[in-house]
Amino acid sequence: MTGTRSSAPSSPSAGEPQGSAREREIVEARVVVTSPGRNFVTLKLVTRSGVYGLGDATLNGRELAVASYLQDHVVPNLIGRDAGRIEDTWQFLHRGAYWRRGPVTMTAIAAVDVALWDILGKMAGLPLYRLLGGRSREGALVYGHANGRDIGEASDAVGGFLEQGFLAVRAQCGVPGVKKAYGISSGKAYEPAESELPAETVWNTPRYLETAPKLFERLRADHGSQVELLHDVHHRLSPIEAARLARDLEPYRLFWLEDATPAENQQAFELIRQHSVTALAVGEVFNSIWDCKHLIERQLIDYIRTTIVHGGGISHVRRLADFAALYQVRTGFHGATDLSPVTMGAALHFDTWVPNFGIQEYMFHSEETDAVFPHDYALREGRLHVGDTPGHGVDLDEALAAKYPYAPKQLPVARLEDGSMWDW
Ligand code: CS2
Ligand code: MG
Numbered sequence: 001m002t003g004t005r006s007s008a009p010s011s012p013s014a015g016e017p018q019g020s021a022r023e024r025e026i027v028e029a030r031v032v033v034t035s036p037g038r039n040f041v042t043l044k045l046v047t048r049s050g051v052y053g054l055g056d057a058t059l060n061g062r063e064l065a066v067a068s069y070l071q072d073h074v075v076p077n078l079i080g081r082d083a084g085r086i087e088d089t090w091q092f093l094h095r096g097a098y099w100r101r102g103p104v105t106m107t108a109i110a111a112v113d114v115a116l117w118d119i120l121g122k123m124a125g126l127p128l129y130r131l132l133g134g135r136s137r138e139g140a141l142v143y144g145h146a147n148g149r150d151i152g153e154a155s156d157a158v159g160g161f162l163e164q165g166f167l168a169v170r171a172q173c174g175v176p177g178v179k180k181a182y183g184i185s186s187g188k189a190y191e192p193a194e195s196e197l198p199a200e201t202v203w204n205t206p207r208y209l210e211t212a213p214k215l216f217e218r219l220r221a222d223h224g225s226q227v228e229l230l231h232d233v234h235h236r237l238s239p240i241e242a243a244r245l246a247r248d249l250e251p252y253r254l255f256w257l258e259d260a261t262p263a264e265n266q267q268a269f270e271l272i273r274q275h276s277v278t279a280l281a282v283g284e285v286f287n288s289i290w291d292c293k294h295l296i297e298r299q300l301i302d303y304i305r306t307t308i309v310h311g312g313g314i315s316h317v318r319r320l321a322d323f324a325a326l327y328q329v330r331t332g333f334h335g336a337t338d339l340s341p342v343t344m345g346a347a348l349h350f351d352t353w354v355p356n357f358g359i360q361e362y363m364f365h366s367e368e369t370d371a372v373f374p375h376d377y378a379l380r381e382g383r384l385h386v387g388d389t390p391g392h393g394v395d396l397d398e399a400l401a402a403k404y405p406y407a408p409k410q411l412p413v414a415r416l417e418d419g420s421m422w423d424w
Helices: 063-078 086-094 103-124 128-132 151-163 205-223 239-248 268-275 293-297 314-325 341-353 367-372
Strands: 002-004 026-034 040-047 052-056 140-148 168-173 200-203 228-232 256-258 280-282 330-333 357-361 378-380 383-385 413-416
Touching (some): 052 341, 063 103, 151 168
Parallel strands (some): 168 228, 200 413, 330 357
């Protein structure tokens, strides 16, 4: 899918300063959908000078909705624009669309924003973190995903991460009587969007509330007090159940308890806070500062998870992070495998700069994905390090990408044992 201006990219004319308005003109925009193991949508913006930028536009299970939003409604507005007007383009796509916010819109805006920051970095010859204000730390602390069908298997999986040098690990385990518990998959790598139509799973809150504290009791007994442990409830509890779990987990000193209850009702977190001092993280499904304004202002959470791709890009997430800093809320960006290496690269530059950094989620992409998106970030001793390639440091091999056609896949759904729909 492409949009072009009749004149193709050409070399800058003699005498024009590097990065002039003419050189910065966007002359081509391509939306690339590829499935190297899983679906990814990428936006490529090309300037007259030939410098290009890449932005991730992947929304798991709704990929083509964002691809169409970009192709049909955004790309025609980009051709002929000055790639250097990052803020104005953001405001144009957000304010100017009239229909604001929402995951599809904000993911599309993020793709444009990140591609423009990438172009700025490449034209300036600077890595993205330097454009943002420079390095605040040497590397970004990351957490890996340890899963097991039962507590013993989950503990072994945590041990495996510690052997690889991880300092922080998220742990999930099967729940007796629950088929296909969240976080546990049949294959080796965890990948929830497994089938063309959503897989049906069955949820049982009482069994889960019994199991989760036992998992963490065992993990502390097996692995000691030094490792940072995290856990994701994946939005399944009511506020009072979430409060009970947060209190029951207190002895095991979690780094965070994530998405303990759905957060559309931001006030719900007041109840959890009244009952426990377990640190709370929320926000991977948010896409705007307005989704978490109350949570942050009232200091109801400790970590905000909204990351670049679903939160309107660097320009918006930077505002969110600055706002969160006023309340000592730190970042803990979403980083599951359904966010492409382009998002991971951009997020890591952000993590390298942002003063109120907490942690970064990191799951290994498949070899096929890594080959389609060559990048220069690297894991060393439990931290991810960005390189000094100008821009965000992640590229797209379009010839290889073309070999992996889109394959429709949706996320699972959950029901209670009586058949009622529940939050997955
Ligand atoms: C999860 C994700 O990483 C997480 O914390 O909540 O695995 C989430 O289920 C997927 O990103 C959904 O696409
Ligand atoms: Mg999560």
